[in-house]
Amino acid sequence: MAEVTNVIETTTNLNVKLCSIYSRLKSEILQDSVFNFVDNDHQWINRMLDCNIPGGKLNRGLSVVDCFKLLKGGKELEDDELLLACSLDLCIEWLQSYFQVLFDIMDGYHTRRGQPCWFKDSNVGLKAANDRFILRIHIPRILRRHFKGKLYYIDLLDLFNEIEFQTVSGQMLDLITTQEGEKDLSKYKLPIYRRIVQFKTGYYSFYLPVACALLMSGENLDNFTSVRNILVEMGTYLQVEDDYLDCFGDPEVIGKIGKDIEDFKCSWMIVQALEQANEDQTKILYENYGKSNDACVAKVKTVYKDLNLQDIFSQYKKASNDQLISQIKSQPSKVVQELLKSLFAKIYKTQVINLDP
Known part of the structure; x- marks a missing residue:
């Protein structure tokens, strides 16, 4: 119990530190002379940042500090190291917010983190399209202010640029696969799905x-x-789980209303259903998938249930679990093993992972 309490206290303290550094980074941005032309410039930027960056679980950002500490042998970070690590935390959150604002517009989502999407605000609308660029351009400005002079500064810039390229490329593949007017479920195969997920989610959520x-x-x-x-x-596993919850999850819990069926998304659910379905079930899927009609959505979900996709997801989760543990064990560095083990535990909601042979 004491160990759990220590973890909670450490996480709470880090959240407080992140909030403090977020306020500092936001203040630096608001002091930019470009925002002095109109009286409400500061108000708009301040509100836009506060509505889009805080409020998430900070899993991506918190991973930077956790991983850096592990790479240092578990030693507590010096104040300057913590400042830099938390600044990178928040650069990732800035990138995440940029993607969310952009993808919510493209995908037509209504809610995000239990709140209306930024572009759904009556005072915002499609001005959000420009706000996403504002979010994006803050990242190199933060990096320049706090990391210029570091030996790895250019590598950081290259890394963020490459991750953005990979992510928007995944979004492009997602969009052209589900393009309105060219609906074709025959394209929804596992290799295409994996490529979308790896580029759209995997690189920026975990590798970055x-x-x-x-x-x-x-x-x-x-x-x-x-x-x-x-x-x-x-x-990839996390996105598969997200696709599963989009269909069977509680919107009050997951923070958004699932629309993969209505939006004709190339989700793990439809890919698996098409692989398992008989001729009659396939016909139902073709006739009802991608239609914004409650009756059509219900018919698709009935096929999912008849095909026991809940059980298939559980089997996939176990197989993915076993495969990743094996790959983690194969890493020659014990420090890297511990780093991957820590991330693995967060994803799979696992308290203890035995990596011993």
Whole structure:
């Protein structure tokens, strides 16, 4: 019990530190002379940042500090190290918010984190399209202010640029696969789904925080391709779980209203259903998937239940669990094993993972 209490206290203290540094970074942004032309410039930017950046679970950002501490052998970070690690935490949260504002507009979502999406605010609307650029451009400005002069500064810039390219490429594949007017379920195969997920989710959600910590530790990312692949697989699992919850999850719990069926999304659920369905079930899926009609959605979900996709998801989760544990064990560095083990435990809601042979 004492150990659990210590973890909670550590996480709480770190959240407080992140909030403090977020306020500092926001203040630096608001002091930029570009926002002095109109009286309400500051009010708009301040509200836009507060509505889009805080409020999440901070899993991506908190991973930077956790991973950096592990790479330092578990030692507590010095004040300057903590400032830099938390600044990278928040750069990742800025990137996440940029993606969310952008993708919510494209995907037509209504809620995010239990609140209306930014573009759904009656005073915002499609002005959110420009706000997403404001969010994006803050990242290199934060990096320049706090990391210029560090040996890994250019590598950080390259890393964030590459991750953005991979993520929006995944979004592009997602969009053109589900393009309105060209609905074709025959395209929804597992290889296409995996490629969308790996690029749209895996790299920025899991690889980016660890890569930031590695760069801060003076490591060359070219030496960690196997670690990158493991982290991307973790991201794939998380997206599969998200697809499952989009259909069967409680909106009050997951913070958004699932619309994958109505939006003709290439989700894990429809891919698995098409692989398992008989001729009659396939016909029902073709006739009803992608229609914004409660009766059509209900018919698709009935097929999902008849195919026992809940059980298939449980089997997938176990298989993914076993595969990742095996890959983590194969890492030659014990420090890297512990780092991956920590992230694995967060994803799979697992308290203890035995990596011993």
